[in-house]
Amino acid sequence: MADAGTMDGCGFLVRMRGLRYEPLGRAVLDGIDLELGDEGITMLLGPNGAGKSVLLRTLCGLIEPTGGRIDWGEGVWRECGGVRMVFQHPMLLRTTVLENVAVSLKPLRIRAAERRRRALAVLERVGLGSRAQEAAMRLSGGEQQRLALARAWLVRPRLLLLDEPTASLDPSATAEVERIVREMRTDGTRVLMATHNLGQATRLGDDVVFMSAGRVCEHASVQRFFSRPASPQARLFIQGELPWRMSF
Numbered sequence: 428m429a430d431a432g433t434m435d436g437c438g439f440l441v442r443m444r445g446l447r448y449e450p451l452g453r454a455v456l457d458g459i460d461l462e463l464g465d466e467g468i469t470m471l472l473g474p475n476g477a478g479k480s481v482l483l484r485t486l487c488g489l490i491e492p493t494g495g496r497i498d499w500g501e502g503v504w505r506e507c508g509g510v511r512m513v514f515q516h517p518m519l520l521r522t523t524v525l526e527n528v529a530v531s532l533k534p535l536r537i538r539a540a541e542r543r544r545r546a547l548a549v550l551e552r553v554g555l556g557s558r559a560q561e562a563a564m565r566l567s568g569g570e571q572q573r574l575a576l577a578r579a580w581l582v583r584p585r586l587l588l589l590d591e592p593t594a595s596l597d598p599s600a601t602a603e604v605e606r607i608v609r610e611m612r613t614d615g616t617r618v619l620m621a622t623h624n625l626g627q628a629t630r631l632g633d634d635v636v637f638m639s640a641g642r643v644c645e646h647a648s649v650q651r652f653f654s655r656p657a658s659p660q661a662r663l664f665i666q667g668e669l670p671w672r673m674s675f
């Protein structure tokens with residue numbers, strides 16, 4: 428089960444052991460063993476239905492696993508930002524761009540003027556400073572995604588979970604999102620990002636976690652994964668020949 432209290436300060440950020448999710452008896456997560464270190468950007472790859480989104484949702488507490496455990500590194504959940512998730516289609520409030528970001532600081536009892544000042548500063552960093560008073564819903568898809576990232580960035584999360592945030596963006600909006608993710612990483616945020624864009628995985632990632640049929644088949648550096656994939660599933664996937672939800 429998710430165990431936010433277990434920690435031994437041994438240099439990992441999160442460690443999953445035998446993690447299972449079996450709604451109605453079907454193994455969507457089929458015993459995930461995975462450890463993520465303190466730093467870097469990990470790309471989560473795998474075919475449709477592999478369980479990537481379910482794994483991300485389980486890590487941020489939206490899904491309760493039915494078995495196994497999650498151990499968190501020291502202080503992850505005590506830090507201000509904790510774990511944040513940004514989805515393919517950002518969830519925005521029907522208010523201004525500025526309020527959509529400032530709302531992140533509400534639980535921290537920071538005065539409204541200070542909340543707005545900090546929100547504006549992070550909006551500048553994602554290139555939306557001049558749009559602060561506009562209705563968030565009127566932003567383009569790429570701008571909405573930058574807004575969602577700004578909302579997460581404001582609280583400096585320890586772990587940022589990204590579920591295909593650029594899936595419906597054009598190349599220049601995608602490049603902007605990648606720049607922001609890199610800067611967040613430089614600011615100390617650990618990133619786990621699901622994508623189907625293999626070019627993006629090589630541009631952004633330090634390492635790759637490859638999932639198939641609810642399991643982690645491979646965890647390797649980006650360079651190793653693409654040049655010498657160890658598992659047959661990963662080889663077929665890179666060649667574009669992995670049959671949907673194939674079991675090995």
Ligand SMILES: Nc1ncnc2c1ncn2[C@@H]1O[C@H](COP(=O)(O)OP(=O)(O)OP(=O)(O)O)[C@@H](O)[C@H]1O
Nearest residue numbers: 450455473474475476477478479480481482490623
């Ligand atoms: N909340 C849920 N309850 C039960 N089953 C679910 C739930 N969410 C997803 N599933 C099922 O789990 C499997 C894995 O889904 P998931 O969305 O994690 O795949 P994915 O790897 O993210 O695929 P894609 O690349 O298409 O986004 C699918 O068969 C899906 O129908």
Ligand SMILES: [Mg+2]
Nearest residue numbers: 479480481590
């Ligand atoms: Mg998904």
